[in-house]
Amino acid sequence: MEQKQHVQIVVADPTALGLFGLAIVTFVAASQKLAWTTGISFIIPWAVFLGSAAQLMACVYDFKHNNIFGATVFGAYGLFWIGVASCLLIKIGAFGPQLAASVDIQQLGFAYFGYFIFSIFATIAATAAHKVLLSIMILIDVLLLCLSLDAWGVGGHLPHAVAAWSELTIALLSFYGSGATFLNKFFNRPLLPLGKGLQLFK
Numbered sequence: 001m002e003q004k005q006h007v008q009i010v011v012a013d014p015t016a017l018g019l020f021g022l023a024i025v026t027f028v029a030a031s032q033k034l035a036w037t038t039g040i041s042f043i044i045p046w047a048v049f050l051g052s053a054a055q056l057m058a059c060v061y062d063f064k065h066n067n068i069f070g071a072t073v074f075g076a077y078g079l080f081w082i083g084v085a086s087c088l089l090i091k092i093g094a095f096g097p098q099l100a101a102s103v104d105i106q107q108l109g110f111a112y113f114g115y116f117i118f119s120i121f122a123t124i125a126a127t128a129a130h131k132v133l134l135s136i137m138i139l140i141d142v143l144l145l146c147l148s149l150d151a152w153g154v155g156g157h158l159p160h161a162v163a164a165w166s167e168l169t170i171a172l173l174s175f176y177g178s179g180a181t182f183l184n185k186f187f188n189r190p191l192l193p194l195g196k197g198l199q200l201f202k
Contacts, residue, residue, distance in 0.1 A: 021054025051081030131195025
């Protein structure tokens with residue numbers, strides 16, 4: 001009788017890396033929205049390598065963990081940041097003056113709003129995770145909605161300002177979440193609290 005062997009490859013939890021990628025890119029992007037820095041050129045590499053590559057790497061390894069939340073969310077936001085980087089490259093003329101001249105910022109508003117819809121579902125799922133992650137997801141909802149309104153020219157300067165401060169807070173919470181996850185996993189004990197999930201749907 002033929003015997004089948006199942007080999008399980010153990011991989012580390014990629015959450016700390018994914019959150020670190022999110023922290024860096026939102027930190028840099030928020031500095032520009034808050035007018036602490038100027039220009040968009042230096043946002044692009046952080047969007048590509050931290051916002052996108054780091055989160056996509058976390059996505060792949062969360063699939064290996066059979067973690068549908070981490071895999072889907074890190075994957076979706078990893079692709080989001082490569083989209084943002086591509087839009088910025090178009091805007092500064094990297095793909096030619098014709099594309100730059102035909103930019104319609106309202107199209108970006110629809111992309112942001114589409115991600116806002118997805119993020120609502122992700123936020124509902126995050127209620128089962130820890131409170132730091134849930135807080136990040138709620139702020140991402142606020143960020144995406146405000147980015148949509150800002151792109152559509154709705155609400156004057158207010159959506160831009162709210163988006164900027166939301167993005168900065170996302171960065172700070174993600175730094176904490178990344179560090180806490182890393183240290184808690186490394187030392188195999190809860191050195192830094194993350195807060196228990198609300199368990200609303202269990």
